[in-house]
Amino acid sequence: EIVLTQSPDTLSLSPGETATLSCRASQRVGSSFLAWYQQKPGQAPRVLIFGASNRATGIPDRFSGSGSETDFTLTISRLEPEDFAVYYCHYYGSSLPWTFGQGTKVEV
Amino acid sequence: QVQLQESGPGLVKPSETLSLSCSVSGDSLNDYYWNWIRQSPEKGLEWIGYVFYTGTTHYNPSFESRVTISIDTSKKEFSLRLTSVTAADTAVYYCARAEWEPRRRYFDLWGRGTPVIISS
Numbered sequence: 001e002i003v004l005t006q007s008p009d010t011l012s013l014s015p016g017e018t019a020t021l022s023c024r025a026s027q028r029v030g031s032s033f034l035a036w037y038q039q040k041p042g043q044a045p046r047v048l049i050f051g052a053s054n055r056a057t058g059i060p061d062r063f064s065g066s067g068s069e070t071d072f073t074l075t076i077s078r079l080e081p082e083d084f085a086v087y088y089c090h091y092y093g094s095s096l097p098w099t100f101g102q103g104t105k106v107e108v
Numbered sequence: 109q110v111q112l113q114e115s116g117p118g119l120v121k122p123s124e125t126l127s128l129s130c131s132v133s134g135d136s137l138n139d140y141y142w143n144w145i146r147q148s149p150e151k152g153l154e155w156i157g158y159v160f161y162t163g164t165t166h167y168n169p170s171f172e173s174r175v176t177i178s179i180d181t182s183k184k185e186f187s188l189r190l191t192s193v194t195a196a197d198t199a200v201y202y203c204a205r206a207e208w209e210p211r212r213r214y215f216d217l218w219g220r221g222t223p224v225i226i227s228s
Contacts, residue, residue: 046218051211051212090153092206097169103152
């Protein structure tokens with residue numbers, strides 16, 4: 001099983017600042033099979049990034065993803081009030097089971 | 109607009125079977141993987157397994173001895189059965205869709221989730 005470890009657990013920032021979230025995989029996952037989701041209280045997760053760096057439909061360009069193999073980053077530029085949420089990385093490649101990181105909370 | 113909606117009992121007794129359904133509206137089930145995912149404070153997000161529209165299934169080994177996921181394309185729904193539940197199975201259960209193409213097999217559409225409590 002591929003274990004995803006996110007850091008930090010919590011990120012305290014202000015609107016307008018930049019958030020940098022990390023996701024490290026226990027094995028190489030390539031760049032095609034890593035996604036990032038945003039989850040707000042009481043809601044299901046929503047995909048932001050797939051294939052490590054591709055924005056999903058309707059996602060603002062202040063969200064960007066990078067990385068490959070075992071180290072991935074989600075960057076949120078110019079934080080808006082609606083961006084304060086929990087973010088998860090997710091592996092969805094051929095080596096099942098599919099797994100999630102434990103989440104990073106971005107808080108004010 | 110495609111939507112997913114989970115349904116089923118919110119309270120299940122320990123040792124009994126948890127059964128949930130996910131209704132798909134606005135599109136056919138063809139060419140997608142249909143998934144069950146759960147979320148608890150203790151374990152976070154856990155992928156339980158999927159059923160492909162053809163009926164092929166794959167389960168997370170953590171659940172494999174207790175889980176069955178099935179699909180009825182004519183009714184446009186798929187289902188989860190989890191046997192011998194314990195308090196550790198208390199969670200919010202989500203159904204979610206993933207495309208057939210490997211590079212796009214992330215969860216692009218989710219239901220709103222249904223909370224399930226395991227308690228006598």
